[in-house]
Amino acid sequence: MSYLQKSPWLIHYDASGCNGCDIEVLACLTPVYDVERFGILNIGNPKQADIFVVTGPVNEQSKAVIERIYNQMPSPKIVVAVGACACSGGIFRECYNVSGGVDKVIPVDVFVPGCAARPQSIIDGIITGLEVLDEKYKQLKDERKRRKVERANG
């Protein structure tokens, strides 16, 4: 197990929608759920984050922002889509300005269903995502090793 699993820092972005899941994500930080028990911090800075938590459906305005945040995050990184809207567009999916779930813009690793998703399931989703994060770290390490060997061989 790498230290990534012990200190996941997340950045949270509300793509649009009703803000219900947004508030449930913030509820995870309160004394009742206290995600800092797992070393999870809502760090708010893409350059220092490991997990990208997106709530709400993607619309024309939030598309570019999601892409930019995702590209600014250093790998290994994972994306957790929280709530029915972030998973598939939810109740807003037919709207003229909504493109659907977050997976239409960036690759998503964990989908957390629910309307709104309960704090328990959000925490569960993030903890599930940690295994994916670890897997990605191993891939990154192998990639680095492979490149090193390639460079050594000219």
Added chain:
Amino acid sequence: MKTVLTIVLFIVAAPLAGGLMAGLDRKAGAWMQSRVGPPLLQPFYDVAKLFSKQNIAVHKSQKYYVLCFLVFVILSGALFVAGQDLLLVIFALTLADVFLILGAYSVRSPYSYVGAERELVQMMAYEPMVIITAIGMYMVTKSFSVADIAAFEQNLFVKLPGIFIGLLFVLTGKLRKSPFDLSMSHHAHQEIVGGVLTEFSGAELAMVKIAYWYQNVFLLGLVCLFFASAFWLGVGAVMLTFFLEVFIDNNSARLTWQFTLASSWIAAAVLGMGNLVVLIFI
């Protein structure tokens, strides 16, 4: 030989102590908010994780500035434990901070710039009081050497109570605690986002964190110096200071830079200079 051993011990043990202190800080903060809080070793996990992240430094120079920051913080701490000149120690620490500011300025980011500018204001706020501390210690012990000050037979606190309280006042800013945490925030949800640390990530951020651990240990060592003749009293004072800082941090919001600057200078003028004037007449 003994000096070399002390320096080596400082270089090895200070980050461990500083990291534990950071963990205790977060744990105590969580208790004050009736939360469970992270494990005590969480800061070490954080730093270990940061070293395994991808390197995305915007400028190559940034890395060297951060490295210089770390090196000069360690240097100032090492000079302190080696019993060298207190003024040299203070200036080395100031130089270290200048490297951090340059690192923040090396990236074209408005938040980083605001953080760097505020860091400069913060330096202006606490530097007079720190210099007055050194002068006060000189006036009592007739020496700037840390070794001589530590070996002084009387408790410095007895003659320098004003300077001690003034130093505690500016220490809040130096330890990056509310209400004087002008230049950075640990979580980027405030008006300056991450402040000076906005553009640091991965290994660079880890180095900044380690440098802060060294710096915090050194600063508490400076508090301990006031009680050097009675070691356990010094340890007690350090622990009390630390918990007082955590308590204040959890109970106050960030103040404006104007208020910080004015109040720090007033504290330096009234408590610090006042104490010096009294020393001249007794």
